[in-house]
Amino acid sequence: MTSHPYNRQTPSVRRKAAVAVIVRQRRLLVIRRSQNVPAPGKLCFPGGGIQPNESEQEAVVREIAEEIGVSCFPQQKIWHSQTSWGTDVAWWAAEIAEDAQIEINLDEVAEYFWLRPAELHAHVDLLPSNHEFLSAWKAQTFTIADFSDPFARHADD
Numbered sequence: 001m002t003s004h005p006y007n008r009q010t011p012s013v014r015r016k017a018a019v020a021v022i023v024r025q026r027r028l029l030v031i032r033r034s035q036n037v038p039a040p041g042k043l044c045f046p047g048g049g050i051q052p053n054e055s056e057q058e059a060v061v062r063e064i065a066e067e068i069g070v071s072c073f074p075q076q077k078i079w080h081s082q083t084s085w086g087t088d089v090a091w092w093a094a095e096i097a098e099d100a101q102i103e104i105n106l107d108e109v110a111e112y113f114w115l116r117p118a119e120l121h122a123h124v125d126l127l128p129s130n131h132e133f134l135s136a137w138k139a140q141t142f143t144i145a146d147f148s149d150p151f152a153r154h155a156d157d
């Protein structure tokens with residue numbers, strides 16, 4: 001038996017999740033998970049499980065409202081993966097208003113940051129499945145609009 005935080009899931013039930021990749025000035029909106037949820041203290045994108053009869057976009061909108069208190073606008077599905085613990089994850093590029101006031105829900109989120117992709121990739125607390133996402137982005141498996149060459153040093157960094 002391993003002690004993986006997601007091992008509480010029944011193997012026969014394939015969970016589905018959707019997350020929001022929100023970019024501002026070449027930085028990604030990242031949350032640190034609270035101590036009350038699985039994988040406490042890990043860094044990841046806002047998002048969560050898709051409920052029955054809910055689309056991926058609807059799940060993104062609901063989870064972002066619940067976790068960081070803002071309206072979000074899913075733009076494009078950029079990637080899809082399956083975690084080592086058997087969850088299907090849909091990765092959505094999404095936007096929030098420039099003047100959106102982020103208010104985290106402390107039950108679920110300990111803090112939030114805007115991080116460059118390279119900073120996130122190197123972060124010791126990054127959720128393992130998000131390493132795979134960043135590696136796939138680096139390998140240009142997918143692209144994100146207005147954010148080409150995400151791992152290159154940039155004059156504004």
Ligand SMILES: Nc1nc2c([nH]c(=O)n2[C@@H]2O[C@H](COP(=O)(O)OP(=O)(O)OP(=O)(O)O)[C@@H](O)[C@H]2O)c(=O)[nH]1
Nearest residue numbers: 017019038044045046047048049083087089127129130
């Ligand atoms: N929120 C979030 N979940 C992610 C990311 N990457 C990733 O593999 N996941 C996986 O997606 C699944 C849903 O995450 P979650 O634990 O935030 O969802 P949730 O709050 O709805 O959990 P629950 O359905 O048990 O209440 C988990 O298996 C989680 O590990 C990410 O960047 N953000």
